[in-house]
Amino acid sequence: MHYPKIHKGFRNRNFTSWLFSLLLISFFVILYWDSALDEIIIYPNYLKDFPHLNIPKGLNDVNYYQNLTEPEKKILEKLKEGFTFQKLLFYLYAPLEPFSKILRSRSADKWFLYGFVYTLLVIFMGIRFIKKWPKEKYQFWRTISVMSVQLILAFILPGLLQKANQKEFYFSYFWPLKIEYFLPSALYELPRAFFLWGVFMSFIAVPILTYFFGKRWYCSWVCGCGALANTAGDDFRHLSSKSNLSWKIEKISIYSVLALAIAMTILLFVNHFRAKTDAFSEFAFAVQKWYFFFISAGFAGVIGTGFYPVLGTRIWCRFGCPQAAILGILQVLFSRFQITTNNGLCIACGNCSTYCEMGIDVRSYAMQGKPIKRAACVGCGICQAVCPRGVLRLENAIFPK
Amino acid sequence: MQTDVLIIGNGPAGTNAAITLRNLDPEVKITLISDESPYFYSRPALMYLYLGSLRFSDVQPYEKNFWKKQKIEIIFAKVTDIFPREKFVQTENKDQISFKACLLALGAEPKKLNIPNEHYHGVVNFTNLFELKKLQELTHSPKKISRAFVIGGGLVGVEVAEILRVQKIPVTFVVKESYFYPKALSEKEGRLVEKEIKSHGVELLLNTEVSEFLTENEKLSGVKLKDGQIRKGNLAVVTIGVTPRKALAEKSGISCHEGICVSQELVTNYPGIFAAGDVAEIFFENGQSQNYLLWYTAEKMGKLAGENLYRYLNGKPLIKWEKGLWYNSAKFFSLDWQYFGLEPNLREGEKELFFEFCHGEKILRIVTHNETITALSSLGLRLRESFCKKILLEKQKLSHLKEEIQNLFFDPEFYPEYFREVNFHALSQNS
Numbered sequence: 001m002h003y004p005k006i007h008k009g010f011r012n013r014n015f016t017s018w019l020f021s022l023l024l025i026s027f028f029v030i031l032y033w034d035s036a037l038d039e040i041i042i043y044p045n046y047l048k049d050f051p052h053l054n055i056p057k058g059l060n061d062v063n064y065y066q067n068l069t070e071p072e073k074k075i076l077e078k079l080k081e082g083f084t085f086q087k088l089l090f091y092l093y094a095p096l097e098p099f100s101k102i103l104r105s106r107s108a109d110k111w112f113l114y115g116f117v118y119t120l121l122v123i124f125m126g127i128r129f130i131k132k133w134p135k136e137k138y139q140f141w142r143t144i145s146v147m148s149v150q151l152i153l154a155f156i157l158p159g160l161l162q163k164a165n166q167k168e169f170y171f172s173y174f175w176p177l178k179i180e181y182f183l184p185s186a187l188y189e190l191p192r193a194f195f196l197w198g199v200f201m202s203f204i205a206v207p208i209l210t211y212f213f214g215k216r217w218y219c220s221w222v223c224g225c226g227a228l229a230n231t232a233g234d235d236f237r238h239l240s241s242k243s244n245l246s247w248k249i250e251k252i253s254i255y256s257v258l259a260l261a262i263a264m265t266i267l268l269f270v271n272h273f274r275a276k277t278d279a280f281s282e283f284a285f286a287v288q289k290w291y292f293f294f295i296s297a298g299f300a301g302v303i304g305t306g307f308y309p310v311l312g313t314r315i316w317c318r319f320g321c322p323q324a325a326i327l328g329i330l331q332v333l334f335s336r337f338q339i340t341t342n343n344g345l346c347i348a349c350g351n352c353s354t355y356c357e358m359g360i361d362v363r364s365y366a367m368q369g370k371p372i373k374r375a376a377c378v379g380c381g382i383c384q385a386v387c388p389r390g391v392l393r394l395e396n397a398i399f400p401k
Numbered sequence: 402m403q404t405d406v407l408i409i410g411n412g413p414a415g416t417n418a419a420i421t422l423r424n425l426d427p428e429v430k431i432t433l434i435s436d437e438s439p440y441f442y443s444r445p446a447l448m449y450l451y452l453g454s455l456r457f458s459d460v461q462p463y464e465k466n467f468w469k470k471q472k473i474e475i476i477f478a479k480v481t482d483i484f485p486r487e488k489f490v491q492t493e494n495k496d497q498i499s500f501k502a503c504l505l506a507l508g509a510e511p512k513k514l515n516i517p518n519e520h521y522h523g524v525v526n527f528t529n530l531f532e533l534k535k536l537q538e539l540t541h542s543p544k545k546i547s548r549a550f551v552i553g554g555g556l557v558g559v560e561v562a563e564i565l566r567v568q569k570i571p572v573t574f575v576v577k578e579s580y581f582y583p584k585a586l587s588e589k590e591g592r593l594v595e596k597e598i599k600s601h602g603v604e605l606l607l608n609t610e611v612s613e614f615l616t617e618n619e620k621l622s623g624v625k626l627k628d629g630q631i632r633k634g635n636l637a638v639v640t641i642g643v644t645p646r647k648a649l650a651e652k653s654g655i656s657c658h659e660g661i662c663v664s665q666e667l668v669t670n671y672p673g674i675f676a677a678g679d680v681a682e683i684f685f686e687n688g689q690s691q692n693y694l695l696w697y698t699a700e701k702m703g704k705l706a707g708e709n710l711y712r713y714l715n716g717k718p719l720i721k722w723e724k725g726l727w728y729n730s731a732k733f734f735s736l737d738w739q740y741f742g743l744e745p746n747l748r749e750g751e752k753e754l755f756f757e758f759c760h761g762e763k764i765l766r767i768v769t770h771n772e773t774i775t776a777l778s779s780l781g782l783r784l785r786e787s788f789c790k791k792i793l794l795e796k797q798k799l800s801h802l803k804e805e806i807q808n809l810f811f812d813p814e815f816y817p818e819y820f821r822e823v824n825f826h827a828l829s830q831n832s
Contacts, residue, residue, distance in 0.1 A: 001735055003567060005453040012456075135735070137815035243464065342786035342811065345730045345739060347696055348413075349446035350459040363462060384813050388732045390739055390783035393811050 002132050006238050017309040025306035032297045034085040042084050103159035119155040125231035138381045146227035169194045174201040176261040177323035184272035214337025215327040216379020233313030240312035240359040258325035314357045328375030336396045343369025345389045352383035366391050405430040407500035414678025414703035415506030416441040421707025436479035448560045483653035485671040502673045509643035509679035518614035523621025524637045543568040548634030553641035556731045561638045562603050573604040590780050594733045645680040660692045666719035677706035741789035742776025758819045772798045783811035
């Protein structure tokens with residue numbers, strides 16, 4: 001049996017946990033906003049006497065560089081010697097050059113670094129996770145599934161597509177999580193087959209698979225966010241808040257993001273068909289820009305992953321992801337999935353609620369003999385694994401068969 | 402101070418009574434008093450607190466503001482005297498609480514071996530938060546424990562053996578019986594459990610009892626067994642069972658036998674004073690009495706007590722406790738055990754059928770009486786409670802089970818479908 005110590009130490013929000021979280025957040029902030037950080041923090045030191053110098057252009061545009069004055073060129077040389085955030089990232093992804101060349105036939109960049117580290121974590125921490133639960137067959141197959149999807153659909157295949165000079169495409173992501181796959185831009189940027197795949201997934205696969213299996217087919221068996229959460233993040237799952245207040249906040253927050261995602265999609269399509277350039281189209285593109293900044297980068301990226309050691313692993317999934325919002329509504333309203341409870345055998349120990357990564361008070365359902373049918377439940381199956389009395393069972397069929 | 406209903410004890414019986422009563426009557430004043438912990442916590446979870454895999458807040462089923470929202474007053478104090486005729490109690494702080502009705506949900510206390518030196522440093526039990534703390538302090542440096550003796554082969558004993566083994570402490574499990582836990586397991590099941598216990602490095606001694614604790618410098622240094630053998634070790638955990646905690650009621654003039662005597666309506670010899678849970682001994686019309694020392698039964702009894710407290714206060718007729726299904730479950734290291742039935746042991750005319758899966762690693766036992774199923778016991782695999790209850794309450798025959806056997810199994814998905822292996826023609830019987 002597996003008994004992690006969660007009452008103190010790294011798993012209980014000690015100094016090291018906060019430090020680690022700060023490190024993760026810093027990495028993500030730099031990853032997403034390295035050039036912005038350079039422009040705001042680093043470049044001003046060099047631009048004191050040369051306020052008209054366009055540093056990015058000076059570094060990348062040969063014609064512009066050649067037309068600069070000698071002092072301006074000297075400042076650029078000085079910058080190249082000094083620290084910049086972009087340089088920091090370069091030192092991190094440069095060693096991956098051979099991998100990037102083999103897989104994608106192009107040079108490594110910061111996003112390749114991200115994908116590479118992400119996939120490595122899912123694979124190695126996935127193996128570690130399987131070893132933690134040697135007898136749990138559900139955990140074994142679920143982990144194999146997310147490891148395979150991350151490695152093949154979310155790393156190798158997009159790389160090979162780039163190698164073949166095709167569009168880098170992720171078959172395991174679709175609207176509204178990867179919101180750009182169903183926006184007007186997708187109509188002319190993506191090959192027609194890929195666009196149709198995204199539409200099929202979002203509007204046909206989602207309702208059918210969710211009816212039969214609940215939200216878990218995606219959130220616990222396919223999605224990369226879930227893959228990282230349940231492998232690398234497994235040590236932190238008990239940090240999710242179980243309070244009623246958190247549940248109230250969760251409902252407001254996740255449906256707000258869904259509403260925003262739908263509104264933005266409609267806005268951009270309306271703008272596309274209007275085919276005008278005016279205040280309205282400016283507004284539409286501004287909404288898009290801020291959605292990507294705050295939701296895709298800030299919420300999903302920085303907050304969702306950076307806060308693992310102090311807030312738990314499913315912050316994005318529980319409070320933000322619009323895909324989770326849709327899947328959750330379908331799960332509660334018309335899915336066959338539920339967690340059946342053997343009410344009489346429950347000893348109220350609390351293992352189920354404690355280890356639920358979505359902050360569901362599983363115990364209260366077991367104590368009342370009610371099946372768990374919650375929008376938030378991702379069907380990870382850990383409650384079923386940690387219950388010492390065999391009270392819980394994830395299942396699709398309606399009993400009796 | 403005054404209250405309408407005073408409930409002494411906030412375990413599963415007392416807590417369920419308080420909540421049930423509040424659901425029936427939103428206005429009645431309810432006071433819940435305990436001397437162990439201000440808020441209800443899951444006693445079966447003590448082993449997880451020891452291991453650190455659950456925090457104390459995790460083992461408390463209700464949020465702190467739940468009690469405030471339910472308007473149930475919580476008092477953390479020890480009741481020292483009950484005055485049943487005058488309808489008030491006194492606490493150790495000399496506070497007096499008067500009531501209209503009272504529920505004694507005092508629970509059970511650990512049984513003593515009654516052998517020499519039982520009170521010495523190094524000898525503990527594992528029944529409450531105070532004993533948990535003692536055990537944590539004694540094993541703070543696990544390497545300093547040369548050997549631990551777990552005395553008493555039952556459900557708590559096997560949990561203690563497990564948690565000490567997690568700390569890599571050498572454990573000798575001293576069991577009086579000839580096979581493990583005959584109170585509820587058949588010999589075939591008991592032997593499988595023994596195998597599981599031993600596979601975790603526990604030295605299991607059957608047919609053995611401890612006759613004396615040996616001490617050195619005021620501390621435990623070893624044990625003397627009934628056959629004269631002397632074994633060295635500096636920790637002993639006594640897990641021989643519990644007995645109703647009736648002392649407080651007995652000295653107050655409330656009728657007691659093995660537990661606090663109550664009618665089927667859970668009333669003591671004083672109207673308005675009820676008892677429920679481990680401490681209660683229910684007397685039936687035929688003169689038989691029963692004391693239930695079980696978490697699940699305490700919950701049920703507490704709910705009935707809550708209902709009857711409401712009825713008593715509102716002049717309605719009280720409801721009787723009916724003997725119903727008896728269920729139990731445990732985990733012997735990594736072996737699940739679940740039981741649904743009427744009584745654990747074989748009675749006259751009952752037959753047992755065994756089905757073994759995975760080379761004897763999993764056992765399903767079906768007990769029948771004249772072809773009607775009277776109990777289901779599973780070791781290493783899980784059963785579906787709703788289906789088991791249906792079969793037992795509807796007194797279904799074995800032949801009916803044949804048709805619906807796939808509904809019995811409750812193991813998680815991707816486990817082998819054992820029911821396909823159940824061959825009713827090739828039965829192994831035990832008479």
